[in-house]
Amino acid sequence: MSGVGGWKSVEDGWQAVDDLICATLLGDDPALAACLERSRAAGLPDIAVSAPQGRLLELLATVTGTRRVLEVGTLGGFSTIFLARGVGGGGRVTTLELIPEYAAIARESLAAAGVDDRVEVIVGPALDSLARLAGPIDLTFLDADKVNNCAYVDHAVRLSRPGALILVDNVVREGNVVAPDPSDESAVGTRRLYDHVRDHPRLAGTAIQTVGAKGWDGLMILRVLD
Ligand code: DHB
Ligand code: MG
Numbered sequence: 001m002s003g004v005g006g007w008k009s010v011e012d013g014w015q016a017v018d019d020l021i022c023a024t025l026l027g028d029d030p031a032l033a034a035c036l037e038r039s040r041a042a043g044l045p046d047i048a049v050s051a052p053q054g055r056l057l058e059l060l061a062t063v064t065g066t067r068r069v070l071e072v073g074t075l076g077g078f079s080t081i082f083l084a085r086g087v088g089g090g091g092r093v094t095t096l097e098l099i100p101e102y103a104a105i106a107r108e109s110l111a112a113a114g115v116d117d118r119v120e121v122i123v124g125p126a127l128d129s130l131a132r133l134a135g136p137i138d139l140t141f142l143d144a145d146k147v148n149n150c151a152y153v154d155h156a157v158r159l160s161r162p163g164a165l166i167l168v169d170n171v172v173r174e175g176n177v178v179a180p181d182p183s184d185e186s187a188v189g190t191r192r193l194y195d196h197v198r199d200h201p202r203l204a205g206t207a208i209q210t211v212g213a214k215g216w217d218g219l220m221i222l223r224v225l226d
Helices: 010-026 030-041 051-063 078-087 100-112 126-132 149-159 185-199
Strands: 068-072 092-097 119-123 137-142 160-169 203-210 217-224
Touching (some): 030 100, 051 078, 051 137, 051 160, 051 217, 068 078, 068 149, 078 092, 078 100, 078 119, 078 137, 092 100, 100 119, 126 149, 137 149, 149 160, 149 185, 149 217, 185 203, 185 217
Parallel strands (some): 068 092, 092 119, 137 160
Antiparallel strands (some): 160 217, 203 217
16 A cells, blocks of 8 residues: 555556546546547557646646647647647647658547647748747747757747747656666756756756656746847
8 A cells, every 4th residue: 555545556646536537627528538549549549648738738728818839749649639729710730740651640530629720730840840940939849759859949949929938748757867877868958957947048847747647757947038
């Protein structure tokens, strides 16, 4: 027994609480359920944000009055749906995906969720796509490969309006980020991001550790200074 809840493992407790959050605060959401099922059926990796995390993305977009979102790493479009809801009908989400098959799945789910009119999915290496994009962006969500996170942040700063938010997924990775194994390129890339942000004259913010259905991880939340 672990903790006060009597679950077999602490992870079971995290899952049970996420289930409670979904059942009470998020409610049934057929479009999101269909998105996950479509991704699963197509064999996409099960690495999308959790629904509670997705709702946080939506909420942050909404409370900041965000109209333009940049997402790096579309995967099956699960987080994209939340972001598209967050910007509302007059908003715009540009989302970048390396793998054409993933982008095709995402486009299906975005259309089924009724937000495809406000989302552009761009296929190709994100660094190439980013170099061709223009701002101003109000909110960026970085959730692609972790090796290029510093470069993605630099592009995001360049494209951001002053005061914009930059959110980075997976910045804790079960604590691996503290002293990454040199062979773990993702953890090394994420660890480098902390120093990069510390040394960046136009970035300030924090990172929040999270537990839940997706394990122990975290979200970096940065503000682009004037
Ligand atoms: C991985 C990537 C993610 O963006 C995530 O949220 C979880 C895992 C991965 O590459 O393993
Ligand atoms: Mg992620």
